Amino acid sequence: MDKFKTVLNIANKQGRFGPGLVALVTAGGEQIFSSVAFRCPCNELNFFYGMVFLLVPALALLLLGFILSKRTWKLVTGLWHRGGKLCRWKTLMSACMALFHITATALVAPSSWVAVALLNGNYYECAMTGANLSAYNLHVCQGKLPEEQCKQELFMLPCEKSAQQSGKEEVLRTMRAHSQILGWLLIAVIMLSNLLLICMARCMSPMSYQQQRFWKAYAEEENDLMDSYTTKHAKEFAERNLESFFKQTPPEDIVTPSNKDWERISTLYKFSTRDHYYSTLHQHVETKDQEADFGVRMTSVHST
Structure with a gap:
């Protein structure tokens, strides 16, 4: 988690290239994970095994994105005591906008995982060979394998990639093609949605382009200095209390x-x-x- 948080911190400081850096790291992690940990069981567990590897890491990355976001904790800390203030329309709208921004940022890593996994095709192949979808199974086997063989042996295909049966290889190529099509469509939807959201945000922004750059630079510097000042002040405050305790002397005045x-x-x-x-x-x-x-x-x- 610390390494992922470090990547997120670096990405946040990269401005518009930050999401691309997170996506690149996630894609590399998926490739390593797929080659090291994934082994399709080639039995009735194919569908669940493939879907777990495709979606559960994405869900974990989404939750990790929420956990490691400072904006999340700014929004929810003390929410119980501020419940009455949230009933105000402007405050509620601001909270919803902040939650939307947090979610959009947190979605970068999981969407990258799913897209790269679909382009790779291994998880999709394993899942769909075990799916109980007769129409889809017959569609991918049409003209390649007999119907009975397709129904009985389809779940074994991911373990027989080296077999010299062209029909089985063609079925797997068809499934891989479907997976890659879905992957590219997902990437296109993500990029188009990102472009539209950025355009809407920029069009509705009350600031000019240069002022927005200044605001972002100021926010980053303030955040870094806040962490530094907080640590320094906490250390001085702790040293003051410990010195007063062990020396049994009145504590010095430190403004907090x-x-x-x-x-x-x-x-x-x-x-x-x-x-x-x-x-x-x-x-x-x-x-x-x-x-x-x-x-x-x-x-x-x-x-x-």
Whole structure:
């Protein structure tokens, strides 16, 4: 998981080439996995065995994409206590948009796995030779194998690729061709959907192209510095407490953000040209003094 997280972090820093890097790593992993671990049983388990190898790793990659996404945990952490706020229309729409973006990013690896596995054809061959689909079986065997032989021996074909029977080899080639057609169609659908989503997002964006590049660069730098500052501050805070405990001395004063401050900078942020803030941290830093002055004025009004 740590290695996959490292790949995701590198991919996120590669901008528009990030999804391509994740897809490339996933494709390489599928090739290795297929050659090392996959062995079609050539019995009644063919269909389930092939479908498990085709879909279960994709599901695992999808869940891993959700788990390793910081946006996922920003969205769900404290959700129980923020349930009332989610009832607001704007907040609910922002949450749905964030979930859609997280899902779209997490789908890169599993869709790459399925596409490459279909192009390879091994999983599809194994699954469909064990599928109880009479019409499909007769279709692939038509003109190549007798009907009775097709019904009784089809599940054995993946284990007989070296056999000198041209009919069996033709059946497997037909299945492999079907698998590769599905693989290329899936790739085409993914690329077309990705293009349409990017075009829609860019057309509806309130920012210009250069400002959007600046916002993305700022967000990456802020994220890296946040990790560095958090680790450094946590270390200083821990050292202060341990020194006070072992030396039995009063602790030094170290300013730590309040729970409210942490909550405000931990929410997902949607850029608005009206406020012109680039993150929740930026918004908090710019408005904190204004809120403090407003609180002082309200206190003075009530006291008078």
